[in-house]
Amino acid sequence: MDPVLSAIQMVINPEILLLLLAGVVGGIAIGSIPGLTATMAVAILTSFTFGMSAIEAIMVLLGIYVGGVYGGSIAAILLHIPGTPSAIMTARDGYPMAKQGLAGQAIGISTTASFLGGMISVVFLVLGAPIISRFALKFSAPEYFALAIFGLSIIANVSGKSLLKGLIAAALGILLSAIGMDPITGIQRFTFNEMNLQTGLNFVPLMIGLFGLSEILQQLRNVENHVEVRQEIKNVVPSFSLLKRLSKVIVRSSLIGTFIGALPGAGGTIASFAAYNDAKQTSQHPEKFGEGIPEGVAAPEAANNATVGGALMPLLTLGVPGDAITAILIGAFMIHSLQPGPMLFKNNPEIIYAVYLGTALANIFMLIVGLAGARLFARAISLPNNILIPLILLLCIVGSYAVSNNYFDIGVMILFGIIGYSLDNLDVPMAPMVLGIVLGPMAETNLRNALIMAQGQVSVLFLRPIAAFFWVITIAMLLWPKLKKRWQARSQEVVTEE
Amino acid sequence: MNKDRLLALILLIVSAVTFYETAKFPELSNDLQVVDAGFVPKLLALFLTISAGILIYRSYRISTEKIVISLKDSGIIRIGLVLIIMALYGYFLPLIGYELGTVIFLGVLMIIFRLNNWFKIVGISVAAMLAIYYIFIVSLKVPLPLKFL
Numbered sequence: 001m002d003p004v005l006s007a008i009q010m011v012i013n014p015e016i017l018l019l020l021l022a023g024v025v026g027g028i029a030i031g032s033i034p035g036l037t038a039t040m041a042v043a044i045l046t047s048f049t050f051g052m053s054a055i056e057a058i059m060v061l062l063g064i065y066v067g068g069v070y071g072g073s074i075a076a077i078l079l080h081i082p083g084t085p086s087a088i089m090t091a092r093d094g095y096p097m098a099k100q101g102l103a104g105q106a107i108g109i110s111t112t113a114s115f116l117g118g119m120i121s122v123v124f125l126v127l128g129a130p131i132i133s134r135f136a137l138k139f140s141a142p143e144y145f146a147l148a149i150f151g152l153s154i155i156a157n158v159s160g161k162s163l164l165k166g167l168i169a170a171a172l173g174i175l176l177s178a179i180g181m182d183p184i185t186g187i188q189r190f191t192f193n194e195m196n197l198q199t200g201l202n203f204v205p206l207m208i209g210l211f212g213l214s215e216i217l218q219q220l221r222n223v224e225n226h227v228e229v230r231q232e233i234k235n236v237v238p239s240f241s242l243l244k245r246l247s248k249v250i251v252r253s254s255l256i257g258t259f260i261g262a263l264p265g266a267g268g269t270i271a272s273f274a275a276y277n278d279a280k281q282t283s284q285h286p287e288k289f290g291e292g293i294p295e296g297v298a299a300p301e302a303a304n305n306a307t308v309g310g311a312l313m314p315l316l317t318l319g320v321p322g323d324a325i326t327a328i329l330i331g332a333f334m335i336h337s338l339q340p341g342p343m344l345f346k347n348n349p350e351i352i353y354a355v356y357l358g359t360a361l362a363n364i365f366m367l368i369v370g371l372a373g374a375r376l377f378a379r380a381i382s383l384p385n386n387i388l389i390p391l392i393l394l395l396c397i398v399g400s401y402a403v404s405n406n407y408f409d410i411g412v413m414i415l416f417g418i419i420g421y422s423l424d425n426l427d428v429p430m431a432p433m434v435l436g437i438v439l440g441p442m443a444e445t446n447l448r449n450a451l452i453m454a455q456g457q458v459s460v461l462f463l464r465p466i467a468a469f470f471w472v473i474t475i476a477m478l479l480w481p482k483l484k485k486r487w488q489a490r491s492q493e494v495v496t497e498e
Numbered sequence: 499m500n501k502d503r504l505l506a507l508i509l510l511i512v513s514a515v516t517f518y519e520t521a522k523f524p525e526l527s528n529d530l531q532v533v534d535a536g537f538v539p540k541l542l543a544l545f546l547t548i549s550a551g552i553l554i555y556r557s558y559r560i561s562t563e564k565i566v567i568s569l570k571d572s573g574i575i576r577i578g579l580v581l582i583i584m585a586l587y588g589y590f591l592p593l594i595g596y597e598l599g600t601v602i603f604l605g606v607l608m609i610i611f612r613l614n615n616w617f618k619i620v621g622i623s624v625a626a627m628l629a630i631y632y633i634f635i636v637s638l639k640v641p642l643p644l645k646f647l
Contacts, residue, residue: 048633051640168509168549171542175516182535189535190519220580221573386611387618390604391626393580397588397603398630402640410588414581421577426505448533456533 007353010055011361019056020358023063024365025373030064031071032377033388038068038086039324043211044392046204046332047399054336055351059358061332065325066118066308066362069268070370073110073301074377078103086268086304089276093289093296100292101232104374108236109294110301111370112243113250117302118363120254121261121309125316126356128262129345132317136342141450142461146470148443151320153477155432166432169423173436174443176201183445196408203331205400205413206437210430211324212396213417216389218424233375242294249279249295250302257303261310268304274487275303305366309359315340316352320439324431327438335403502557506550513550516543579610595645600627 001009010016023045030041045064049057072087077094090110097106139147155166179190180200191197238246253275260271279299280289289296314320319341321327333340338351345352370377400413420430447461454460462471520536520543587603594602604623613619631647634640 051634051637164549164552165505168505168546171545171549172512175512175539175542178539184533185535187523187535189523189539190516217577217580220576221571384613386608386613387622389611390607391622393584393607394600394604394626394630397584398634398642401588401591401642402634405641407588407592410591411585414584414588418581426501426508428505444538448537451533 003349004353006350007357010350011059011354011357016056016059017361019052020059020063020361021365021369023060024067024362024369025063027064027067027069028071028074028366028369028373028377029067031068032074033383037211037215038065038072039328040211040215041068041071042325042328042332043204043207044395044399046328046335047208047395047402049332050335050402052336054333054338055354057332057336058338058351058355059362061329062355062358063362063365065329066305066359066366067369068325069305069308070111070114070301070366071377072304073114073297074107074374077106077110077297078378086272086307087300088269089272089300090297092276093291093293096290096292097294097297102235102292103232103378104234104236105238105242105294106292106297107233107374108238108371109242109246109297111236111367111374112238113246113253113298113302114305114370115363115367116250117254117257117304117306118308118366119360120251120302121258121306122356122360122363123309124258124262125309125312125359129313129317129352132313133342133345136318137346138466139342141446141453142464142467143470145443145446145450145461146467146474147318147320148439148446150470150474150477151318151439152435152443153474155435162427165428169428169430169432170436173433173438174440175436176206176433177437177440178444183441184448196406201412202403202406202409203437204335204403205409206416207328207331207434208396208400209413209416209418210420210433211328212392213413214420214424214430216392216396217417217421219385219389233378236371236374246294246298249282249299252278252282253299253302254306257306258310260303261307262313268307270487271303271307272300275299277490305363312355312359316344316355317342319344319442321435324434327431327434330438500557502553506553506557509546509550509553513543513547516540516546576610580607583607583610592643596631596642597627597644597646600630 011020026045026048027038027041030045031038041064042061046061049060052060069086073090073094076087076091077098080091080095094106094110097103152170155163155170175190177200179197180188181198182189188198256275256278257268257271260274261268276289276296276299279295280286283289283293283295285293311326315326315330319330319339321330330340338344338348396413396417397410400409401407403409423433424430450460451458462468516539520539523534523536525534583603583606587599591599601620601623604626605619608619608622631642635642635644635647
């Protein structure tokens, strides 16, 4: 059967649509709660997909991803606390709008802009992904090794203040990925005679520990803190004239978001900064930005949701995650025996089309749920921590156990929660560690295979044209943080120039 | 203790364990020796050792924040208590079952987090236990250790 028809048949059925909707609702709910990020939403809720088929699981996770990125704007507008880092700029104009009694309108603009941003990025994903994947089919071991190193160069962008600490985290991640049977020689490595380690560490409990439990442990110091939402939510659906006024800003911001999303490591936060800056610079009333102007909400929201389609491009075509969320998504694909990359286009094209369709539908659901459920999500934000935290901890435990019905995985999750919490306090970022865990096996196996192929000649890693191309862009990626810093500094200068 | 020095110490321990373990890997034929199972782990351990050195050197040149762990800090006590309760829940899960274990687990945590309304504590614990039961066991067919349901 034609893969497009097959994908439509897979996705357009009541059960799958319901799962996608549930994913979107779950993502929005978690993303809207300050302190609980979209990354955490994907990490914890991955456990809900174990009993599902691959397509069901992918749909749920796409829903969570899209919903989680959007959900951050709700708390940003109502509380002036961005639910996720990518909603920082949304708070600048969203909260002043809420204070003026326009909370409903701000949520409506944020939802519609997020929807349009997401849809525009899906169009680019559909057009761009097949071209990249055809190119990627020419890869062999040296190219894959160079590609893995290129993927790891994202560390430069997700390392926070210290590149050294980012590299340390990545090295620890690669080391963790080496636990278990060596794929080339079959030797058991770092198993310490523990039966449960012979097949390596289970990815999901590890992620839940690093991103779920460690975040909760950070919050446990302030468990008494809880904020009440008292904003009145009305007139959520934006008028046609307002949408017409915002259309240019939304399209420009969506293009910025898609482009930045496709750059590994750049992500929603920088996209929303760049789009906000662009909207302000091109506005006829730049002085109104920061005082509650609809363009100030539409620009960052269109951009951060547009990064989803952009970020799916390197994930699907090269199997390289652009950030922590897509790294967890790759892990989830693998749990369901799907390896993102060019071979997925060749062997399972229907899955690729299903991802396109699922992302578009997730955006549509996000629009409906966001507009219809604004009042409900506003109440969810006010759920006290002394109820919310125990429920999340329960999900962490049950989710870890459910991976393979093994109590050992609960221990792994708790251990990595402690490790994540400790490393966070030592200013070691978590995202590079996840990249190391995901890309470690790819880098190691292909490095060793390439060296075996070339009988130990290291030059094979650099001299083949495609490999050389990746080494060049790796160097460019390592230089990218300096450019990014300048870009952000310039954006902030413009924003604070008031 | 200085944050960077503590991190350096951890890295040195990880490197030492890695070198020790890789030394125990069996010898292979000539072709595979260059890229044996310990090749990449040894490279990483070397990198971590060098990084530890840089961190120690840097800690004497640039003053970094100190990390203080005090048992008088209520946050630390709460974290420790939560981790112990989680470990106990995981340990006793096969013995007392998911239903009772979950209600006790949630109830105890809510009490620790100063929720004083008994009606809420019991109601939320039972409702959450049933919700997870329905999602994981009934809908997704993921087995959990049951005793009563």
